[in-house]
Amino acid sequence: MPREQGRDVEAMRESRPVLVSVNDVSMAYNGAYAVRSASFDLERGRFLTILGPSGSGKTTLLRLIAGFGRATSGEIFINGQPVSAVPPHKRSIGMVFQRLALFPHLTAAENVAFPLKMRRHDATTIAGKVTRFLELVKLGGLGGRRIHELSGGQQQRVAIARALVFEPDLLLLDEPLAALDRKLREDMQLEFRRIQRELGVTTINVTHDQREALVMSDEVIVMDAGKIQQKARPAETYRNPRNAFVANFIGVTGFVEGTATSVSGGLVRMSHGNVELAGIMAGDAAPPRIGQSLVGAIRAEQVRIAADRRQLGGLDTIVTGEIAEAIFEGERIVYEVRVAALGGVILRVFDHDPAEHSQFEPGAHVSLGWNASDVRLYGMD
Numbered sequence: 001m002p003r004e005q006g007r008d009v010e011a012m013r014e015s016r017p018v019l020v021s022v023n024d025v026s027m028a029y030n031g032a033y034a035v036r037s038a039s040f041d042l043e044r045g046r047f048l049t050i051l052g053p054s055g056s057g058k059t060t061l062l063r064l065i066a067g068f069g070r071a072t073s074g075e076i077f078i079n080g081q082p083v084s085a086v087p088p089h090k091r092s093i094g095m096v097f098q099r100l101a102l103f104p105h106l107t108a109a110e111n112v113a114f115p116l117k118m119r120r121h122d123a124t125t126i127a128g129k130v131t132r133f134l135e136l137v138k139l140g141g142l143g144g145r146r147i148h149e150l151s152g153g154q155q156q157r158v159a160i161a162r163a164l165v166f167e168p169d170l171l172l173l174d175e176p177l178a179a180l181d182r183k184l185r186e187d188m189q190l191e192f193r194r195i196q197r198e199l200g201v202t203t204i205n206v207t208h209d210q211r212e213a214l215v216m217s218d219e220v221i222v223m224d225a226g227k228i229q230q231k232a233r234p235a236e237t238y239r240n241p242r243n244a245f246v247a248n249f250i251g252v253t254g255f256v257e258g259t260a261t262s263v264s265g266g267l268v269r270m271s272h273g274n275v276e277l278a279g280i281m282a283g284d285a286a287p288p289r290i291g292q293s294l295v296g297a298i299r300a301e302q303v304r305i306a307a308d309r310r311q312l313g314g315l316d317t318i319v320t321g322e323i324a325e326a327i328f329e330g331e332r333i334v335y336e337v338r339v340a341a342l343g344g345v346i347l348r349v350f351d352h353d354p355a356e357h358s359q360f361e362p363g364a365h366v367s368l369g370w371n372a373s374d375v376r377l378y379g380m381d
């Protein structure tokens with residue numbers, strides 16, 4: 001990239017005006033809401049991922065931004081202008097979907113040239129841009145190949161180049177990597193990110209893959225049942241999920257229920273039968289009432305496991321349990337441990353260093369320990 005252009009991209013990133021503003025948008029199909037009162041702003045140059053389970057309304061929201069279909073209520077602004085009356089092809093948006101919709105009878109270069117021909121650019125400009133964008137996606141030299149002569153990953157790159165070649169304000173991605181095998185998908189995630197950074201193009205990506213959301217994004221929106229549950233940076237989403245849905249959907253998380261017994265400073269104590277537990281209220285939640293039902297979320301990587309509780313000295317909470325499952329995943333073992341004293345709840349624990357630690361078999365009795373500062377508490381009523 002030329003230095004001047006690089007500097008422009010940097011300058012643009014620093015000023016960060018809002019490019020997309022979604023304002024209280026709802027979408028109902030025959031009275032059933034697919035998206036409910038969604039509101040968020042996206043600053044120029046940012047990479048946003050909309051993450052959520054199947055049917056949570058991700059595609060519906062993306063299609064409204066693209067201009068396919070009209071919201072039941074609310075308004076979307078692009079560059080400060082309301083767009084509900086603007087058709088998709090006038091919105092300066094590039095798109096890549098799971099089904100790539102490349103033209104199979106055309107070459108890679110002809111596919112990339114297509115949006116420019118539609119926009120009546122002259123032949124010399126088209127040739128130059130096609131070369132530049134094929135190089136950007138590392139397909140320089142393969143422009144003459146037909147689509148079926150390219151691998152899945154290469155076809156993906158053609159689709160990216162075609163979506164970006166007319167230099168749209170906004171790039172929309174709806175699970176374009178979902179059909180690829182894991183290794184290629186992970187390579188392409190980094191590749192998308194590289195291209196996005198190089199061009200500085202504002203991007204909204206839809207996925208139900210939490211890893212993809214955390215790896216690729218400046219910001220993550222988590223959706224469930226048509227509603228935005230949280231919008232935050234990836235690390236914040238992971239470390240401080242705003243509600244139990246987000247805590248459960250991202251990461252490997254165990255949940256323990258209890259009743260609040262005391263609040264002092266930020267620390268909340270609660271009890272479950274004879275077990276005393278403690279944690280910190282999540283996000284901006286108010287302190288609980290004494291006697292309020294709470295659920296504590298704890299990440300598998302925060303729980304320590306040992307054959308004997310004496311090996312867990314210094315941790316705030318220690319319980320005993322029985323190994324229900326030991327799942328070998330290569331770089332780690334995931335233990336599922338049933339804790340009778342917590343109502344038989346299953347807590348999941350990572351043991352990252354299986355060579356160093358004893359490997360526990362199902363049925364083995366173990367101790368689990370964790371710190372109160374690693375437990376996020378959510379009110380249940």
Ligand SMILES: Nc1ncnc2c1ncn2[C@@H]1O[C@H](COP(=O)(O)OP(=O)(O)OP(=O)(O)O)[C@@H](O)[C@H]1O
Nearest residue numbers: 029033034052053054055056057058059060061208
């Ligand atoms: N054209 C339509 N007509 C009626 N209902 C629809 C239509 N499109 C989507 N829905 C419904 O709206 C809800 C949200 O669908 P949407 O496609 O937005 O989900 P999604 O989060 O993209 O899911 P997935 O991860 O499976 O792609 C679902 O309940 C779906 O059945």
Ligand SMILES: [Mg+2]
Nearest residue numbers: 058059060174
């Ligand atoms: Mg979808």
